[in-house]
Amino acid sequence: MATTRPPSTAGVPPAGLRAWKKERTRSTISDVATRLFMRDGFEAVTVAQIAAAAEVSVKTVFNYFPSKEDLFFDRADDVIGALADAVVDRPPGTTVIGALHAVLADRRVPFDLDGWRALRDPEGYERFRRFLETEAASPALRTRRLAIGELWTIRLTQLVAHQLRLGPGDPRAAAMASMIAAAMALRARTVTAAMLERLSARTVERRVRSVVDESFTRIAHAYEDIDVPRAIPRDHG
Structure with a gap:
């Protein structure tokens, strides 16, 4: 899923920018996972496939979501x-x-x-x-x-x-x-x-x-x- 940049990072405290980037990464992983689940079925999709599609590591996926089920029920x-x-x-x-x-x-x-x-x-x-x-x-x-x-x-x-x-x-x-x-x-x-x-x-x-x-x-x-x-x-x- 395409992501958007913040309107401007000028003057944004580093902590705020880090939080924005973390939320963007989390949303991207979640959106990619949901799309794969709906296309192929929950059981058929692996965390490795989600990570590859989201262009992050498997470790990063688990840093945000403790389990595959948490990816589906992320809200x-x-x-x-x-x-x-x-x-x-x-x-x-x-x-x-x-x-x-x-x-x-x-x-x-x-x-x-x-x-x-x-x-x-x-x-x-x-x-x-x-x-x-x-x-x-x-x-x-x-x-x-x-x-x-x-x-x-x-x-x-x-x-x-x-x-x-x-x-x-x-x-x-x-x-x-x-x-x-x-x-x-x-x-x-x-x-x-x-x-x-x-x-x-x-x-x-x-x-x-x-x-x-x-x-x-x-x-x-x-x-x-x-x-x-x-x-x-x-x-x-």
């Missing part, structure tokens, strides 16, 4: 990060569940601020379909997906406990997080099934919104006693 942290941002930055009058509901209904993936727009582009649709098809065809990737889901549940538990001011070990935080994680897993299965059926972008979005609305409306009812809307600041003017 797993971005997913949970986007959910955390939505909750922490939720506007007054919004609950934790309400904030998560909106992100998971209004966006193709949580970190995509363009919502569902990319799916309406034929090329974007096909890339996303091939990505999901690659995961569905790989036992290793399906297994890693489960492990990532467990990690997300732990982080959601911490997030919920902090936002709702629940004490350490409070079972309500763990239970709510588990329900959210289950709803996310159902959403992922719904997206994959619809995309592999090659349904229209509009139909995919409608199906996802339907399961998200159903899931999060019920979770909201279950926790309405503790997940109250964020207070509206008083006007001290």
Whole structure:
């Protein structure tokens, strides 16, 4: 994948330039790996092939990605990060569940601020379909997906406990997080099934919104006693 130079390196501190170069290298490796995985299948592609295509050493690949599965799910942290941002930055009058509901209904993936727009582009649709098809065809990737889901549940538990001011070990935080994680897993299965059926972008979005609305409306009812809307600041003017 072609990379672009920064507008100018003049006056950029060496540490900042190093960070930019590291991120560029990481992105290049990830893009090359994803392209090969989607073309040849996850199991068929070796790390050596990825390194050669990205014009880096195998050691460099592993410096950035501990395993081949990490190359495929390189944005797993971005997913949970986007959910955390939505909750922490939720506007007054919004609950934790309400904030998560909106992100998971209004966006193709949580970190995509363009919502569902990319799916309406034929090329974007096909890339996303091939990505999901690659995961569905790989036992290793399906297994890693489960492990990532467990990690997300732990982080959601911490997030919920902090936002709702629940004490350490409070079972309500763990239970709510588990329900959210289950709803996310159902959403992922719904997206994959619809995309592999090659349904229209509009139909995919409608199906996802339907399961998200159903899931999060019920979770909201279950926790309405503790997940109250964020207070509206008083006007001290």
